[in-house]
Amino acid sequence: MSTAAPRTAGPDHLWTVDEHLDDILSTVRPLEPIELNLLDAQGCVLVEDITVPVSLPPFDNSSMDGYAVRVADVAGASEAYPAALEVVGDVAAGQSELLHVGPGQAARIMTGAPLPPGAETVVPVEWTDGGLGEGPVTGMRARSLAPEAAGGQVLVYRPAGAGAHVRAQGSDVKAGDRALEAGTVLGPPQISLLAAIGRGTVRVRPRPRVVVMSTGSELVQPDEELRPGQIYDSNSYALTAAARDAGAIAYRVGAVADDADTLRDAIEDQLVRADLMVTTGGVSVGAYDVVKEALSYAGDEDEPGSGVEFRRLAMQPGKPQGFGSIGPDHTPLLALPGNPVSSYVSFELFVRPAIRTLMGLPDVHRPRTRATLTADEPLTSPKGRRQFLRGRYADGKVTPVGGAGSHLVAALARANALIVVPEDTESVAPGTDVEVVLLG
Amino acid sequence: MSTAAPRTAGPDHLWTVDEHLDDILSTVRPLEPIELNLLDAQGCVLVEDITVPVSLPPFDNSSMDGYAVRVADVAGASEAYPAALEVVGDVAAGQSELLHVGPGQAARIMTGAPLPPGAETVVPVEWTDGGLGEGPVTGMRARSLAPEAAGGQVLVYRPAGAGAHVRAQGSDVKAGDRALEAGTVLGPPQISLLAAIGRGTVRVRPRPRVVVMSTGSELVQPDEELRPGQIYDSNSYALTAAARDAGAIAYRVGAVADDADTLRDAIEDQLVRADLMVTTGGVSVGAYDVVKEALSYAGDEDEPGSGVEFRRLAMQPGKPQGFGSIGPDHTPLLALPGNPVSSYVSFELFVRPAIRTLMGLPDVHRPRTRATLTADEPLTSPKGRRQFLRGRYADGKVTPVGGAGSHLVAALARANALIVVPEDTESVAPGTDVEVVLLG
Known part of the structure; x- marks a missing residue:
């Protein structure tokens, strides 16, 4: 330029x-940056580098509904020879006081709940009898309907290696990592990450x-x-x-x-x-x-x-x-x-880029492409002036809609592109490759 | 499907x-349609066909700042032999009581002003002496600074044919024309047209x-x-x-x-x-x-x-x-x-299409494309399940970001696409052509 x-x-x-x-x-x-609540910052440009303050996940936790056990206790388990373990209680997501899982014991554990001390792995509930003694089950009964299932005995039908079905602390991001860089435009996934690491407000334009x-x-x-x-x-x-x-x-x-x-x-x-x-x-x-x-x-x-x-x-x-x-x-x-x-x-050519510059966005212009002109007759354009004709773009082709008259607002409502005719061009034949501004 | x-x-x-x-x-x-103010309807789907109630432009009007004259009075005009006409007054945009332009007369006319009775054409001010008697001018002096320019004499240096620089009544749209069809999504150009034909409210979902x-x-x-x-x-x-x-x-x-x-x-x-x-x-x-x-x-x-x-x-x-x-x-x-x-x-796969269905939008899904997988090693996917891996798409290529773990929100924040691995595929080698959902 x-x-x-x-x-x-x-x-x-x-x-x-x-x-x-x-x-x-x-x-x-x-514009000068300000601190905004996360959802008010949607679509805005971040002006600070964001560092992860706390590892994600913040603690080892279960990726399945199942039983937290010791590896050795389920090592040889099969449907023919299940491991019988004592259920010491439930570990639900959000629970802070944890059971201890000793040898021969299991804690019923929910997705997202912290792996309790003593436990080394998780067996999904589908690999157990769910405490019912009637072979493999497809899920747990609701705690409110069957509180007794937090105790008793469970049969485990398959072994599980150390850390199986466990999301390790920091396996997503680690404290000190760079979460997002200044200049990032905040869409839903970036807002998700910011909330996940505990940021309720951010500095944006x-x-x-x-x-x-x-x-x-x-x-x-x-x-x-x-x-x-x-x-x-x-x-x-x-x-x-x-x-x-x-x-x-x-x-x-x-x-x-x-x-x-x-x-x-x-x-x-x-x-x-x-x-x-x-x-x-x-x-x-x-x-x-x-x-x-x-x-x-x-x-x-x-x-x-x-x-x-x-x-x-x-x-x-x-x-x-x-x-x-x-x-x-x-x-x-x-x-x-x-x-x-x-x-x-x-507006499209001058005001929109100005607005996006005020926002600090990296790309202020409408996208442009090349297209083949489809028309019944040549386009004419005044010498020495760059003409922007309204057109309809699809699949690499563009067709003018309406004429060159600047009052043709009805044609504008059918356009999705501007056809650019350069200053030194006075006529454009059908079939010519032309520059097109996509109005999106 | x-x-x-x-x-x-x-x-x-x-x-x-x-x-x-x-x-x-x-x-x-x-959703059931409701009547909304025009700007509240932005992005919504119209549910009524809109007919033009009044032609646009509603009256013949000037497309230039200049002088409204009779064709015969300027027929032979040149810089050497200008036509000298009596200026009978100004016609500004929005003016309802119009002058009459008789033989040998001219009315100074502004862009958008109605062509006064008697006048047949408009000569742009640049083709005249602007009433100053010193050759062609580049514009008019502000009415507030030079009120005398609405009278006196003007020299016209070029002829103009009937209807030149005049936008004829109904040349944009005619009363009774279909302006917009039910099903149209209302963006800025459609809102422009609706306002132009006098619609302050519209029926939309x-x-x-x-x-x-x-x-x-x-x-x-x-x-x-x-x-x-x-x-x-x-x-x-x-x-x-x-x-x-x-x-x-x-x-x-x-x-x-x-x-x-x-x-x-x-x-x-x-x-x-x-x-x-x-x-x-x-x-x-x-x-x-x-x-x-x-x-x-x-x-x-x-x-x-x-x-x-x-x-x-x-x-x-x-x-x-x-x-x-x-x-x-x-x-x-x-x-x-x-x-x-x-x-x-x-959300992307199920809620977004549901929201867009509620809006009555014609296209409820994210766009999809094909891309070449760029990766260091094959992707693995569980048999019998359709996998949606987070990826970064650009220029016909897609690269996975993060792993398959559903807790990897940090990787999600760098993704702009979902890589689709079909149910019957357990491994995808680098270089393979894959389906990609573009997250926009």
Whole structure:
């Protein structure tokens, strides 16, 4: 990827997609780590190396329901010549006061229960008569129904070597081992390990709080009545959903009217709960592009790195874009164009990587692949602009859905991929191998 | 997949993995649909066909910032011979009272604004002098800074054909079109479309509420002190995280002691918020296996389909399993074994598909693929049992991590796949092509 163009590139610089992305990714920093409860840390990135404080299992324990015995007492046992042992009691999981198993004795033991002193091995209950004297059994009767089975005599029909059906202390992990390394993303199996070694909280980068705000005096909320000249606000819904999908905690702010003061107030109100601000609309060259107008005041000129820059990208859709930071904490802000398809494509290419960078994730981009273009006619693309067409990908092939128009939100809803047409390509014939961004 | 074994198969029947799964999937039914707000429906399955109530765009509108004009007035325009037109005012997005554009006139128009009566086309502002009289411009000055630009004269330097830079009414979708079909999973682009056509709520199958309960008197919670014979409860954390990952709203209930009455009370308490109950532990052949004991009472024998059946599966890990329904609503319950790896593997194979069936999702299973086994020595597997070994998959190859022991939770945390060894295979040589379940 190329180096970001200097921020002083000037208003006439036409930014490449990569320059804009590099500028964002070299500016946005991972969030400061915090200590979170284990289940609140799901999907987050660990920032500490985790060392095992206590060996797992913490003690030798039985891997079967059966009888804890001495090896010598069952050495020659068979169905014809079973070993008869005195049952001295039960050892259940969680029991701390243990019986002692002497010569000629057995303790009935449950899966996970500590191997009692004196015992050297475990014979599964299926290798015994379960104390009933009627040949091999398939299980034990419940303690509550047959308390007498914790005593009496048991016949053992098969021998067992030392340590058989015993999980040795530390055979899973040993105290001092590295359990997980900093940088690990915490999914269910990692959460399982952390809980197993007794960690109730962990230090991770939190999910970023993303505020999504659409702008435009023409926007009304779904389920309201549409008057002449109005359209429904879809961007705030789509991008809030997309931000969550990327891993963020997202707050949707309904459409804000095209008035610079109103917008500035709305943004300043929201800053307190934002690690990242995303706006849609008002970034182009029109006389009512209030995001551009409002944010040109929001930067403090005495603070380096503050302020939002509006630029033109060599890209379709998504030519007008804004990026910078606002407010006392230099909260990053991405100002996307207002067309639903433009804003969605811009989100996928720029906002999603920014969110995942804030999370400290190792891989911030959507996966890409190559696919064979399936189409009735060649795709056309404007020279000098990188085009992202909506497509449907399956089995190594991709088919465009809808046209190039940035308002074709119905086609977007059928797409699962973006077809990338490079800047220097004006026509792509069917059958050509093309780059595809998989929207997952 | 084979047909489920009859529920009356008897206690000695050794169930195959497929028989058990078929029994679960043929019993669990998708949840009843409810009407949800759009963003609450993210990830859910639509149960209604959605028809477009109003065409998109709802009116002809400009795709550029520029000037709305008549075609004839700019027909011969060039930089040498520009067309000079009278600017009659601004048309901004959201404006409902429109100017009329007569011969020799132009209205300054913003992206998304309705094409005013009389105008036939739009010339982008970059093709004009923007009213400044100094050649082509790159944009408009903000209305608030230069209100006079809504009047005066504009020079147009290029012609534009009828309908150029105009998005025609209904060019995206037309009223009466099918927007989305029942069965669609609602991701960000589908939410975008629904909002765009004015749908604030939709009818979907809700996310199932899953209660996860671990059992065992040996279990203590992470961050508490471990006394002799005790281990940390990891299953309730791991499976709560896994249930969320599968799409559920998951409630973790801390470990319940091995006492049938206590457990029965705990389950009955939780039923009110459960669409699915998952327990771990207490399902084997021991004398303290209280899940088995408690749930043998919970079914109402007068109600067909009520009650939980405990069975042995031809599977490693995960041999003992319970499945059935409990309570007045016949809430499905899966009782998993207590070893952390056994319970996690059982979750992936049986609970995750059950959750996704409750959601009505089209694809309930983890993806599977084939991979070449990379290992130092052959894998061994017990005859007659389908083994699921933890492995690390990448680029068509899979390497086992840890051993076959069901307590190896440290290895599980490094795995991203399960290696499937069929029932009739006892040894798998390195280099063999094996089936792999991708844990995503």
